[in-house]
Amino acid sequence: MAAAVHRKEERDYGGDSAPCAFNVDNQTLTIETLTGTNFKRWKEDIEIQLGLMDLDIALHENEPPKPTARSSIEEKARYEKWGRANRLSLMIMKRSISHTLIGAISKTENAKKFFDDIAEKYKSSEKEDAGELIDKLTGMKYDGVGGVREYIMKMVDITTRLTELEIPITESFLVHHALNSLPSQFDQLKTSYNTQKDKWNTNELISICDQEEKRILRGSGGNVNFVSQPNMRGHSSSHNYRRNNKGGNKIKN
Template sequence: MATATQTTSLNFTNIETLTGSNFKKWKEDIEIVLGLMDLDLALREYQAAVITTESTTDQRIKSEKWERANRISIMIMKKAMAQSVKGGIPKHTNAKAFLAAIGEKYIESGKAETGTFLTQLTSIKFDGVGSVREHILKMADLALKLKDLEVVVTDQFLVHMALNSLPAKYGQLKVSYNTSKDKWGIDELISMCAQEEDRLKTDKNAEVHFVQTEKGNRVPSTSPMNTANKKKKKVNSYPSIKNTNTFKGSHKLKPVNTENDKDKECYFCKETGHMRKNCIGFKNWLVRKGVLKNKGNKQ
C-alpha cells in the first residue's frame, strides 16, 4: 500500500498551476488530489475541537488528523500557485478559509455566466463531430450549470432543445417523438438518438457499398449480351467503293480479267467477273491508304 509521501509525489503534479484565468480547473484539481491523499478533512471542516485534559482519545486522534490535513493542504495550494497570484492572496492558517479567499479574487458575475450558458444552450448544433450521445450530454451539463445559477431547465425543455439541435437526417426520429403520446426523458432521448445514429451509419455504409459494386460491374467478354453488341457495332473494314475515281490517275487502274475469273465474285466489291486483286475499287483503296503508289502521280 502506498504511503502518504508516495501518494503526494504521484498526484501533486496533476494540479494545474493557478495563473489567474483557470481558477475553476485549479480548484477542481486541488479537491481531487487532497481527496485522494485523505487530506480533504481540512476543506470540509474549519477546525476540530480544542484538545483539553478532558478530551477523549477519539477527539485527540481527530484533532491531530485535522491539524496535519490543514497544514499540508495549505502547503500544496501555495505550491500550485504562480508567484504573481500568490502575493495577492491574504495569509490564512486555515485551509478552508484560504481556499475561500482565493475564490473571492476570481468570483464571476452570476448574470454574466447565466447569459453565457443560455446562449450556448440555445445555439448549440450537432455538427457530426463526435457522437450524438456526447452532444446531448454537453447540453445536459449546460442545463445543470444553469440550475446551479437558479435558472431551472426542465427535462422536457431540454429534450425539445436537443431534438432541434439535430440535423435534418434525424427527421424520422423527430417525427417519432412528435407523434408519440409518451414524453421522453433525457436518458431515453440519448438512447433513441444513439440507436438512430447507428442506423444512419449502417445505411450509409450499405449505400456506399452498393454504388461501388455498381461501378465495378462489367459485362464479361463472353457474355451473350456483349457478343450481340459487338455484332451490332461491327462494320465492314473496307471503305466504300463510291467515288473511287476521284484520285488523280486512278482511271489508269483497269481490271485484268482472265477466262477463269469470269464466274468468280470479288470479295471487295461483291461483283462477278474479276477477283479482288484485279478490282479497280480495291486498288484505288490501296492507293488511298498509301499501300500502293499511284502510278499517275509523278515522283
Template sequence: MVYDEITYVKLLLNPERYTGYAGPSARRIWDAVYSENCPNFPSNVLSIEPLCGSNFKKWKEDIIISLGLADLDIALRTPKPESAHTTGTNQQRAAYKKWERSNRLSLLVMKRSMTEAVRGSIEDCEYVVDYLDAIGKKYKESEKAEGVALLSKFNSSQYDGNGNIREYIMGVLELGAKLNSLDFGISKKVMVAHILNTLPPSFSQMTVSYNTHKESWTPDELISNCVQEEERLCREKGKSVNFVQKEKQGHQQKGKKKQPYLGLKGVCKRKRLRLLRSLVLPILKDLPTQNLNLFSATSVRKMDT
C-alpha cells in the same frame, strides 16, 4: 493547543543514530513521525497548474481531485471537530489530529500552486475552506463572463449529422451542467427539448414521437433513442446507395450497343475494305474534279466485292 504532555527528543544528539527501539511498535512510531513531517504527496498534487488570472475553475477542480487522491480533503468535506486532547477518547483525538493535518497540508498545497501575485492578493485564513472561499470571491466577476459565453454556446449548438450523436448530446448536457453550476437553473426537461430542436430533419420522425408522448424523456433515454435512430438511418442510407449503384449499372448495360458478330469471313472482308480505301483515297485527291464520279463510294464497294 496544549503541548504540556509532549516530550521532545532530539535524535541528532544520539551519535549512533539509533534509539534502541525495535519491533512492530517502533515501526508504527517511525511511520507516524515520517507521515507527519514528510508527507508523500502524489505526483499529481505537485504538478497542478499554478493559479493565474484565467484558470480558476480548472485549478479548483485539480485541487479538489488531487487532495482527495492524497486523502487530504477531510478539512474540505467535514467541519472542524472539537478539541479532545484532555477529555476525548483515543478515536476522537485521532480524528481531530487527522483533520488538523488535512487542513494544514491543504493550505500548503493551495499556496504552493499559485503565482506570487495571486498569493499576495489573498488574505491568509486559518482554515482551508475559508481560504478557498476567499479565492473564489476574487474570481466571481470572471464567472459571470464565463456564464454568458457558455449560454451563447448552448443556444447556438446545432448537430449537422457529422460525427457521433452520442458525443454531441453529452457535450450539450455538459454545457447545461456548467450553466447550472453558475446558478442558471436549466432543467433536464429543457435540455432534452433544446437538443431535439437542434437535430437535423432526418430525425423528425423521432421528434414527432417525443411530442406525441405525454411523458418527457430523461437525458439517458434521449441518448439511447437518438443512437438507435442514427443507426437506423445509416442502415437505410446504405441500402439506398446499393440500390442506386445497381440501377446505374443496369442503365449502362442497356445503353451499350452490342456489336454484331461478323464471323471470320466478315472480319476479313472489313479489313480488305479498309485497306482498299487507304489506297484509293490518296489517288482521288490527285485526279481532276470531272473524273471523281468514276470513283464513287458505290464503285469502291464493288471493287471490294
C-alpha cells in the same frame, strides 16, 4: 508524524502555468498551478489530491476545540489530525498558486478560510462561464459532424456543468431543445415525439436519434448534407416510436 512536503516546479514547461508536483510522506501529488484562468481545474486538483491524502478534512471542517486537560483521547486525536491536515493543505495550496496571484489572497493560517477566499474571488468568473455555456447550449445546431449521439451527449455535458453552477436544466427541456436543434431530415421523428403522450429521457433520446440517423443514411446511400438537405416530410417511409411492453426503450412500428 511529521510530513515532508517538497515542491518540484517544472519551469521548462511554462513557468507558473506548469503543474506542481509535491512529495508528501513519499507520495506524489500533482496539481495544476493556479494562474487566474484555470480556477475550476485547480480546485478539482486540490480537492482530489487532498482527498486521496486524507487531508481534505481541513477544507470542509472548521477547527475543532483545542484540547484541554479534560479532553478525551478521541478529541485530542481529532484535533491533532485536523491540525496536520490544515498545515499541509495550506502549504500545498500556497505553493500551487502563481506568484503573481498569491499576494491578492487574504493572509490566514486556516486552510478552509484560505480556500474559501480564493473561491469567493472567482465567483464572477463562474457567472461568466455560465453565460457562455447557456449561449453555447441555445445556439447548438446539428450539422452531421461526429454523429447525432455525440452531439446530444455534448448537450448533456453542458447541462451537467450548468447544474454544477446552480443553473439546473430539466431533462424535459433538454429533450425538446435537442430535437428542435436537429435539421429537417429528422422532422418525422420530431412529429412522432410531439404527437405521442410518452416523454423520453435523454438516454432514450440518444438511442432513438441514433437509430433515425442510421435509417436516414441508409436511405440516402450514406451521403446526407444535414445542413442544406431539403426537407424530408415527403419521404415514403414513416416511423412511430412508442414504449415496448416492458417499459424500456422505444421501438419502431
